Structures are given as structure tokens and as C-alpha cells.
Amino acid sequence: MTDSVLHFDRVAIELGGRQILSPVELTVKRGEFVCVIGPSGCGKTTLLRAAAGFVTPSGGSVRRKGAPITGPSREVAFVFQDYGRALLPWRTVQANVSLALEAANVPAAERPARIAHVLRTVGLQAHAQKFPAQLSGGMQQRVQIARCLAQRPDVMLMDEPFGALDAMTRETLQDELARLVREEGLTVMFVTHDLEEALYLGDRVIALRSNPTPELPSLAALIDVPLPQPRDQLSTKEHPEFLRLRRELYHYLGH
Amino acid sequence: MTDSVLHFDRVAIELGGRQILSPVELTVKRGEFVCVIGPSGCGKTTLLRAAAGFVTPSGGSVRRKGAPITGPSREVAFVFQDYGRALLPWRTVQANVSLALEAANVPAAERPARIAHVLRTVGLQAHAQKFPAQLSGGMQQRVQIARCLAQRPDVMLMDEPFGALDAMTRETLQDELARLVREEGLTVMFVTHDLEEALYLGDRVIALRSNPTPELPSLAALIDVPLPQPRDQLSTKEHPEFLRLRRELYHYLGH
Amino acid sequence: MKNTHRTLTAVGNASGSVLVLGAFIALWWMASTSGWVNRAFLPTPQATLQSLLQGLAGGELGAYTWATLTRMFSGWVLASALGIALGALIGSSGRAREWIAPTLEFIRPLPASAVMPLAIALFGLSGGMVLAVVAFGAMWPVLLATLHGLANVHRQLREVSRSLELSHLDFVLKIGLPNAMPDILAGMRLSMTVSLIVSVVGEMIASQPGLGQAILLAARSFQASELFAGIVLLGAMGFASNVVLALAERSLLRWQRP
Amino acid sequence: MKSLAFPALLIGALEVWARTTGQGSDAIAPPSAALRAFWGAAMDGSLFQATAFTLGTAALGLLIGALGGLLLGTLLGLSRRAARLGFLSVEVARPIPSVALIPLAMLVFGFGLRMELSVVAFACLWPMLVLTQAAVQQVEPRLLEVSRALELTAWQRFAWIIGPAIVPRLFVALRLGVAIALVVAVTVEIAANPHGMGYAMMIAQQSLDPALMLAWLVWIGVVGYLINASALALQHRVARAMGEQVA
Amino acid sequence: QSTTKIVFGYTAVTDFASVFVAAENGYFKKRALDVELKFIPINSTIPAAVQADSLQIGGPTPSVFLQSVDGGLDHVVVAGAGVTSKTITGFGLVARAGSGIRKAQDCVGKKIGVPGLGAFLHVTFRAWLKSQGVDYTKVNFVEAAFPQHGDLLRGGSVDAVVSADPFMSRITDTGVGYVASYYSTFLPENQPTIIHVARRDWVAKNPAAAKSFREAVQEAAAFMNQPKNDAAVRAAIGKYIKLPPEVIAKVQISPPGPVVTEKQLTYWVDLMKDQGMLKTVPDVARLIAK
Numbered sequence A, B: 001m002t003d004s005v006l007h008f009d010r011v012a013i014e015l016g017g018r019q020i021l022s023p024v025e026l027t028v029k030r031g032e033f034v035c036v037i038g039p040s041g042c043g044k045t046t047l048l049r050a051a052a053g054f055v056t057p058s059g060g061s062v063r064r065k066g067a068p069i070t071g072p073s074r075e076v077a078f079v080f081q082d083y084g085r086a087l088l089p090w091r092t093v094q095a096n097v098s099l100a101l102e103a104a105n106v107p108a109a110e111r112p113a114r115i116a117h118v119l120r121t122v123g124l125q126a127h128a129q130k131f132p133a134q135l136s137g138g139m140q141q142r143v144q145i146a147r148c149l150a151q152r153p154d155v156m157l158m159d160e161p162f163g164a165l166d167a168m169t170r171e172t173l174q175d176e177l178a179r180l181v182r183e184e185g186l187t188v189m190f191v192t193h194d195l196e197e198a199l200y201l202g203d204r205v206i207a208l209r210s211n212p213t214p215e216l217p218s219l220a221a222l223i224d225v226p227l228p229q230p231r232d233q234l235s236t237k238e239h240p241e242f243l244r245l246r247r248e249l250y251h252y253l254g255h
Numbered sequence C: 001m002k003n004t005h006r007t008l009t010a011v012g013n014a015s016g017s018v019l020v021l022g023a024f025i026a027l028w029w030m031a032s033t034s035g036w037v038n039r040a041f042l043p044t045p046q047a048t049l050q051s052l053l054q055g056l057a058g059g060e061l062g063a064y065t066w067a068t069l070t071r072m073f074s075g076w077v078l079a080s081a082l083g084i085a086l087g088a089l090i091g092s093s094g095r096a097r098e099w100i101a102p103t104l105e106f107i108r109p110l111p112a113s114a115v116m117p118l119a120i121a122l123f124g125l126s127g128g129m130v131l132a133v134v135a136f137g138a139m140w141p142v143l144l145a146t147l148h149g150l151a152n153v154h155r156q157l158r159e160v161s162r163s164l165e166l167s168h169l170d171f172v173l174k175i176g177l178p179n180a181m182p183d184i185l186a187g188m189r190l191s192m193t194v195s196l197i198v199s200v201v202g203e204m205i206a207s208q209p210g211l212g213q214a215i216l217l218a219a220r221s222f223q224a225s226e227l228f229a230g231i232v233l234l235g236a237m238g239f240a241s242n243v244v245l246a247l248a249e250r251s252l253l254r255w256q257r258p
Numbered sequence D: 001m002k003s004l005a006f007p008a009l010l011i012g013a014l015e016v017w018a019r020t021t022g023q024g025s026d027a028i029a030p031p032s033a034a035l036r037a038f039w040g041a042a043m044d045g046s047l048f049q050a051t052a053f054t055l056g057t058a059a060l061g062l063l064i065g066a067l068g069g070l071l072l073g074t075l076l077g078l079s080r081r082a083a084r085l086g087f088l089s090v091e092v093a094r095p096i097p098s099v100a101l102i103p104l105a106m107l108v109f110g111f112g113l114r115m116e117l118s119v120v121a122f123a124c125l126w127p128m129l130v131l132t133q134a135a136v137q138q139v140e141p142r143l144l145e146v147s148r149a150l151e152l153t154a155w156q157r158f159a160w161i162i163g164p165a166i167v168p169r170l171f172v173a174l175r176l177g178v179a180i181a182l183v184v185a186v187t188v189e190i191a192a193n194p195h196g197m198g199y200a201m202m203i204a205q206q207s208l209d210p211a212l213m214l215a216w217l218v219w220i221g222v223v224g225y226l227i228n229a230s231a232l233a234l235q236h237r238v239a240r241a242m243g244e245q246v247a
Numbered sequence E: 001q002s003t004t005k006i007v008f009g010y011t012a013v014t015d016f017a018s019v020f021v022a023a024e025n026g027y028f029k030k031r032a033l034d035v036e037l038k039f040i041p042i043n044s045t046i047p048a049a050v051q052a053d054s055l056q057i058g059g060p061t062p063s064v065f066l067q068s069v070d071g072g073l074d075h076v077v078v079a080g081a082g083v084t085s086k087t088i089t090g091f092g093l094v095a096r097a098g099s100g101i102r103k104a105q106d107c108v109g110k111k112i113g114v115p116g117l118g119a120f121l122h123v124t125f126r127a128w129l130k131s132q133g134v135d136y137t138k139v140n141f142v143e144a145a146f147p148q149h150g151d152l153l154r155g156g157s158v159d160a161v162v163s164a165d166p167f168m169s170r171i172t173d174t175g176v177g178y179v180a181s182y183y184s185t186f187l188p189e190n191q192p193t194i195i196h197v198a199r200r201d202w203v204a205k206n207p208a209a210a211k212s213f214r215e216a217v218q219e220a221a222a223f224m225n226q227p228k229n230d231a232a233v234r235a236a237i238g239k240y241i242k243l244p245p246e247v248i249a250k251v252q253i254s255p256p257g258p259v260v261t262e263k264q265l266t267y268w269v270d271l272m273k274d275q276g277m278l279k280t281v282p283d284v285a286r287l288i289a290k
């Protein structure tokens, strides 16, 4: 399994004395796009945090490229759900993005061009000089995404990254993300509440369940999405397979 | 116009020297449900903040029940977009909800029942004793909604209140909210990015535009939603009028 | 138009501020002239002003003020540098915390007035010794603020730094200290005052020329108006230096309330 | 153990210095002699009496000063107008060294508790004010909006929102305040008030007993250290009760 | 007859011996005075304490007293403690070994430590310099407490100190310095070194108590003047000034001067005016309680 980028090896997690995730077994391959869905509070964020090395599983282990994860790495970017708190309030938009470049010791001369580029990608070129407190919620979220893109990671762990974005901005960023995965072999784990988004972006979708028991483990379903690549906002979403999968997922989620 | 609850009288707003909202003229009637949509950063939050009295318009005025707004009132509840920051981190879930009751001088004896009731409404009865830091994003958002419900306001100003919720929880809360509006005459202004949500909940939907000019003012569209009440997750969303309006809105948003 | 408006409000604020101070001075005037407090200890504002002008005209008071000012300022710069550096060290390294924090906590409550005789015995009666005591005495607000700011970086920012694999130093420089900045600046404002106070105490005890000695001699010879002239000068000095600091603070903390 | 390395080194150096170069000094004695002197003071009870007086006065003075600072600081932190109006007066009064007020306090109150209290309270007022003001200005603006939306009264806003939010920073202020109160109390006793630890130290100095003087000095440090340690312990307890959101 | 309560403030000098003796021998008690002796570390705080009624009577040096009067305090002299004497070699100018200071002229341009700027030793030392034809403004005076004198000389921070026993003899014993001049022996005799003062309104209200206090001190002075009582006097001193016994046994005791005259005060007024320490000329006659 040389192309396994992330491997969840019977990962179980306890928080505050409660079992949040019962053993999860999952392998994510290079260039794969895995979407995670599930009810509020079921442990999606927790799963991603384990993949990033922020929490240590109480059982099992997470491996990246075969080696057990001991802590966060710069090759793994994390887009936090709570975007407001993930930015440095004392740095402007561009300086916030710059942080990722500084961390990677990118020479100062190269930074402006790279910053400008990612800011254009997320549509914030006009707001480079603003402080986070001067931005709308969706703009803050995009700054965070820009920082993660600037990091040029191998793996992106994205926790509801497009949650605060309007439909149009969201679609633009979805397509941009899909392009990066295709062209640069980026591996993505992507938490979302939007079933259509999960199906549109994912090669696979995993559904988690709240309050797992040995009989009903965390991993409620693991669905392959055999839709053709590259996908397209209009045709893909009208594809019969898309509609079928959407209905299927809808039922998994308790309807 | 005795039943005008909120009246935006040529409201214009400047922030940081930039014109965010060009004159907006709008009347919201008692029991009405108005949804606000628009691209990220167009001023939806700002419009709601003006309605709540957190910002003073640079031009025009907002009137509530005929009187100009001088500041926030307990009769108006505000659900903030950045839920993580709007909770008191040192209070448990139930104590956070209790804040609204304490503010309204509800006798201590009555509080537990009312708290339990709103927590049940948002599905957090099992987490009453947790601190915000121990909750998932969606759960924090629901605590905030619970606090606003406990407040028993006349007007609810909701800024992407269901943004971090999974489809099922979201639908439950949508229906709960619609019921409150119908049964208790609650008036709601509701910002969302989800067109379907806007159409499903709203009596009217207003679409805002970024960077308004005198020729292209902030208020890009004002659409009546003549769908029958009460609405229903299945039938309403398949109603031909629903689908037509959805397409119409989709175009307003730049597609 | 907007500019004139802004200037007008600024003038309004300044005059309001002056009025409040004027009210306090009026209170002082009433207390001293009505004889609630013996004139030998609380002189009238007029007498104070007269002593002040006389002292300044004689040139002596001006020289003292300058001496104290330079002592305070160099002590403050030293104290701030020392406080931030030690605070960053202790706040970010468990080992440093184990080795030196308890010693510092032990030294902290020792009054300069009690330590000074010891310092004089060990290091002699020199300006350098006083400066060291000033720097040492005034660094605590900055040190504690730095510690607090470092310890209270929001969990999520910590995780951002971990996921970017920021080096320890980078974390301190780019996240820890900026996060502590509002606290550090408040600490530095305090530190400036403490530095002035310890300078004055140092001048009193270690017999160095300056306002402290002038005040001490005035107090000892029961020249209340001269004592108060010194105090007024100290107040003016503290005020002037704090205005500068407040301006710096406003531009450094622009992000807080944009 | 490691924490004792530096003090041990210092004490060792002092012992050597006092027994060689510094022999015959009237200001410094070897630490070993100081220990013996300390034992004597502990046995005859003067230690505890003096410590109790100084600590009691420092605590009471701190309480008064802290309450004033808390009140004023909150006011100035919340209202920009109050901050602007008060700025001049606060900044002019703040740098007045408390020692310069000793003669005045002495005249008004004479020897004893009240004069020391007044000077200690004055000295503690300003740091508490500045730090409270800074802390209040850093309260999450969103929470202040919540309090406005709920139309909380000024008192409720303070008790429910601002108070708890500034608790972590107040502990910093408290720890500073404790040291300042102790320092000023001892200074007042050294300079004028014939009570407490500072006075005891002065007596030791004037009766040519540098060992006892050093013992007092170290004892003051120890007392301060213990108080600080208990303030830290309290801080951790409070933090835990508040959901551990403070470090 | 009811007793009058008096809190009396003293400092750690032997000039207060007459008061100690009066207290020990019951001279106060037999005059219906209940005198509580309170040790005050710093002489210059005494007038303020008297003004605040923390002390009813206190013993400042004449210079402190006159400056307090100059500053506006309405105090009067009730009695006197010690006076100067040519036989006293208990204080003097101590120079650092190797400094070469021998006479007044040598002090020019040097750094000299005094226990208090403007205090007794400083004023009298300047008076001596002047009497020797030396311009004292050319001497660099710094303030340093007695116990530090030895260390400062050793460290070279100062060239000489104006010190007093027992510190003086400790310095000479260790060889750090030598006595350059017992300058006090050049000063006029029988000038007060410490005087007992009280608030004028207190004296007006308690004329009998003030008078009794003076009489008690006078009786004690008579007791002290008898050489056979030396041991008892030293015991009384040892009780109130906590000095090592060997120091008490050796220390020189200033002769008592229980009654202060206008002439004596005038000496001080002139001295201080000469050194620019007074703003106004006090009416000496009004300053002494009858």
C-alpha cells in the first residue's frame, strides 16, 4: 500500500470520559477526496483532529504514509470549523496568509506573489490590507482557506470549509479545490453538511453516526461515488447516479 | 401601518470609510418571515446589525414599531454568525441559556423548566452540563439559538443560524422556527446562503448585492414567496412554484 | 468637513479632560485653604506653583528633573526588555520555569527600600546600582503580562501554529508575544510608572541627584510647597511619557477595534 | 529541587562574601547567622506579631485599592468618553510615588494602621486601574453585544459578562498588587510607621544586628512567595470552576 | 490627681539618656505622668508624628525642629536632652585609609557621606568647615545610613564619612578608615543636640504636664551628673536602645541639658540661616514653653 496517505487503524477516541468514536478503520489514498458527513456532534471534527495529530486516539492509531502520527505536520493543512478563531487578529489578511510561508521559510522575495495568487483564488485580492475584525464571516473563512493553500500541503483536512459561503462563491471554490486535487495530487478529507457538496466533490463519502455502540459503530456507511471526473456543477448534479446516491445518503442520515 | 414591526427608512451604512449598504427601503410586518441572501461580504450581517441597533446607519433610520431604534432591546433576539464567540465560555450550556432568563428577571423557580424546554427544542437536553469548549460547532450554534428562544422575543434576527448543522437537525429546527412564527406571531429576519432554505422558510426573500452604486443599489431583488403555509419538507420543496423561484434566485446571484 | 469635525471633538475631549483635572485641583485648593489639612503638609496650589516656578527659574529643579527623567527612561527600557525576555523564556520553556521562576517570585516582594542597603553594601553607591534596582523593580508588570499573554493563546491558534510546524521561537515571536501585546503594553504603562517611582526611591536612599532627593530634602525640611512642586513635576513627567506610550499603543493595537 | 538551585547558589555566595571581603560589615551578615537570628525572632513571638501587622495592613490596603481600581478601571474600560475625560487626571496622579505621600498621610492619620492603609491603598489603586481597564478593553466584543441585546443593567453586565471575562487578567493584577502592597507596607514601616516587619528591620539595623536584618529581609521574601503561591493556587481553582478556559 | 498619658518618641542615640533614666527611676510616675517611650527610626518623622498627635512629645534635633517650624508647624520646646561638649569624641570625620584627608582643606572636591543631608551631623560638619575657612559648597556630600559607612569606605564609593560611635570605632578597628578629625571638639560647648518638643496647643492645654516633664528630665540630669550612677545610666540606655552590651559599655554619653534657652536656639537659627536652610527668621522667644 505505497499510495496510502492516511490510514486509520481501528481508531477509537474518548473525550471527557465519553466514547466519541468507536473503532474506525479507513484508508485514504493519494489524490483521493473523502467527504465526511454525519449529524451534529457525532465526531466529524474529532476524526479530522485525530488525522491531523491534534488528539491522540485512546485506541488504535492513525498512520500517515505508513508512519504513525506523532503530531501535526506542515504537509497537512487544517481548515478549522471555527474560522474566527483560527486567524491572528493582529495580522492583516495578507500577513495571515504570509504566516504559512514564513513557517516554511519561503524567501521574503517570493512571498508577495504567492500571497497574491492564493488571495485571488479565494476572491479576496481587494481586501489584502484588512484586519480579520473588518471582514465578514465568509471572508474570514476564505482567508483561512487561502492560508492553507499557501502552505502547499500534501493533505488538506477541511472542517466545513465552505459553510459560511454563498452558493456562488462556494461553487467557485469547490471547482478550484477539485482542480487542485486532480492536478497536484492533493489528498483531501472534507467535512460537510451538504449532501450535494459531499457527492459533488467526493470520491468516497463516509457517514458517521452519533453515540456509537459495538453493534452500531461510528462508521455508519462508506459510499463510493463513481461519478466521472472532472465534474461539472450543472451536468454532474443532474447525473442519475448523483440523484440516486443523494437519496441513499439521505436515508442513512435518518430520514 | 400598525403592523409594521421593522421599517428600514432609506438605510445607508458606511464602515471603515466604504459604503457597505446603499439606501435600503424595506418594511417587515408582524409575523412575517424575511430571508436575506447575497454573496459573501455584501452586507447581510451589517443589515441585521442595523436592525438590532448595534450599528447606527450613516444615512436614514431603522424604526421598530414606529419608533426609531436607539439601541438593542430584549424584545429583539440576535443569533450571531460566529456562534463560538457569542457564548459565555465560563457558563455551562444551561447557564448560558439561563442568562436570557436572568436578564428578563424570570423567577429562579421558573427557569429550570423553561431551560429544559428550549434545550429539548434544539436537541441538547443531554448536554446541559457541558461547557461550550466541550461542544461541537453545531452544538454551540444550537445553544445560542436556545438562548434566543428562551428570551421569548418579538423579533428574531438570525445570521446564518443553521450554517453548521447537518441536514436533519437543520430541517427539524426549520420546522420548529416556522411553527413559532405561525403560532406566536414571531417576526424573523433570516440570513442564509441556502436558497432552498430561504424559499422554504421565507414569506419574502431579499437579495443583496456587493459594492452597491446609485444605479445598482444594495437591494438587488425582493421576491414574494407565495407558497402555501404550513410548509412541509417534502411537498413544498417539490412544489412547481418552489422550483421556479429557486431558478429565479439562482440567476439573481450571478449565474 | 469631516476633519474639522474630528478636530472639534478632539478639542472637546481635551478640554473635558482638562476640566476634570481642574475640578481635582479646585478640590485641592479648597482642602488647603480651608485648613482641613495643615498648610505645612498640604500647601495651596498657588504656593506650589510659585515654588515650581522659582525652582525652575533657578535651573536646579530642571537639572533634577532631567536626571530623574533619564534614569526613569533607561530603567524602563531595561525593565521592558528584561521583562519581555524573561517572561518569554519562562512562559515558553518548562525548564526555565523550573529553574528560575521560584527565585524570581521570591525576589519580587522585596521592597526596593529594603534591598537598596544590601545593594549599596555589595555594589557601592553609584548610579549604575540604582539603575539596576530600577530595572529590576519595574520589570514585574511586563514580565507577568508576558507570561499571561503566552499562557492564554487560544487553543485554536496554538493548533494553527502546530499544524504549520512553527518553531518554538517562531511561536513565541509570531503568536505568543503579539497575543500578549495588549497585556504587555498595559504592563509597560505600569512599568513606566513603577520605574519612575523606584527611581525616586532610589534617589532618596542611594543619594543620587534627582527629583527624589529634592523631594526627600523638601519633605525633611518641611517645605511642603517644594515637596508638592516636585510631585507636580513627577506627575507631569508621568503624564508626558504616558501620552507617548498611549499613542504608540493606539497604533500597535489598531487591530483590536478597527 | 531545581527551583532551589539559584537561591542556594546566591546564599552560598553571600555566605562566602560575608565571611571574607565583607567581614565587619554593618549591613550584611552571613546567612548562617541570619538563620540563627531568625530562630530567635520566631521564638520570642516578635516575628509573628510584626508579620501579622504588615500582612493585615497590606491585605486591607490592597482590598481598598483594588476595589477602587476595579470600579474605575471598568468604567474607563467600558466608556470611551470616561476614558478620555479621566485620562489626564489619572495619568497625572498615577506617577506620584506613594513614598512622597508618607509625610502627608503621617500628618493626617499619625502612626498606626490608617496611615499605612491609605498609602498602600493609593499605591495599589493605579496598577489595578490600568490592568482592569486593559482587561475590560479585551473582553470579546461579541459578548458585550450579547449583553446589550439582553438589555442587561450595568451591574448585571459587570457581574455576568465583564467580571468573569476579566478574571484571568485580574489574577495577574492581583499578583502584582499583592507584591506592591507588601512592598509599600514595608516601605512605609521603614520610613515612618513604627509597626510591622519594616519597623522590625529598622530596629535590627539600628541596633547593629545585620544578621537579624537579613533574616527579616529573607522572611519578607518568603512571605511574599507564599502569598503568591497561594494566589496561583486560587487562580487554578477558579479556572477549573470556570470550565478551564483559562490557562 | 489624674495621670496624664504621654507617648514620647526617641531615636537610637544616647542623648536621650535623661529621659530613659527618668522613666527607669520613676521620675515621671511620681509626677503623675504616664510616659510611654516609642522608638522612632528616623528623626525627621518626629515633628509630623507630634503634629498628628501620635506622639505628645518627641525629640527631634534642633535643625529638624527649626525646619518644621519654618514649614508652618506650631510646636514649642518643652525641655532639652543632650548638649555638645568638647569632651565628646563620639563622632567625627572618618576618612578612607589612603585617602590622605587630614584637615578641613583636604575635603574640597571629595565625596563625603553623611547620615542625613541637612541633619545634625551635616549641619555641624559644614559649620566646622566654614570655621576652618573652607567653602563647603565645594564638598560633595552624599547621604548614607550609619551601618553602610564601613562598606562604602571599603568599596571606595566615598572618600570619607561623618560618622558616630559605635560605627566609627568599628571602622577604625578594621583599618578601613581613620579618624581625620573629632571636629565636634571645635564646636562651641553646651549647644543642644536633641530637644523635646510638643504642640503649642497641647502645652496650653496641659501646662502642668509639660512642666512636670521638664522637672522629671531635670531630676534625671542631676542623677546622671553623679559619676557613681554611670552603670545605672548605661543600664537604662541599654533597655531602650537595643545595642550589643559591649557597645553600651563603651559608648560616650552626651551631657544632659534639660533646659533649653533662647540663646541656645539662636545659635542653631544662625547656623541654619547661614547655610540657607531657613526661609523665615523664627521668633525664638515664642518657641520655648515657659
Ligand SMILES: Nc1ncnc2c1ncn2[C@@H]1O[C@H](COP(=O)(O)OP(=O)(O)OP(=O)(O)O)[C@@H](O)[C@H]1O
Binding pocket: A015, A016, A017, A020, A038, A039, A040, A041, A042, A043, A044, A045, A046, A047, A081, B133, B134, B135, B136, B137, B138, B139, B164, B165, B166
Ligand atoms: N473537550 C471535550 N470534552 C468533552 N467532550 C467533547 C470535547 N470536545 C468535543 N466533545 C464532544 O465530542 C462530540 C463530537 O464533537 P465533534 O466536534 O467532533 O462533532 P462534529 O461531528 O464535528 O459536530 P458539528 O457538526 O456540530 O461540528 C460532541 O458530542 C462533543 O460534545
Ligand SMILES: Nc1ncnc2c1ncn2[C@@H]1O[C@H](COP(=O)(O)OP(=O)(O)OP(=O)(O)O)[C@@H](O)[C@H]1O
Binding pocket: A133, A134, A135, A136, A137, A138, A139, A164, A166, B015, B016, B020, B038, B039, B040, B041, B042, B043, B044, B045, B046, B047, B081, C258
Ligand atoms: N468594522 C469594519 N470595518 C470596515 N469594514 C467592515 C467592518 N465590518 C465589516 N466590514 C465590511 O463590510 C462588508 C460587509 O460585511 P458583512 O459582515 O455585513 O457581510 P455579510 O454579507 O454578512 O457576509 P458573509 O456572508 O460572508 O457573512 C464586508 O466587505 C466587510 O469587509
Ligand SMILES: [Mg+2]
Binding pocket: A044, A045, A046, A081, A159, B136, B137, B138
Ligand atoms: Mg465539527
Ligand SMILES: [Mg+2]
Binding pocket: A136, A137, A138, B044, B045, B046, B081, B159
Ligand atoms: Mg455575515
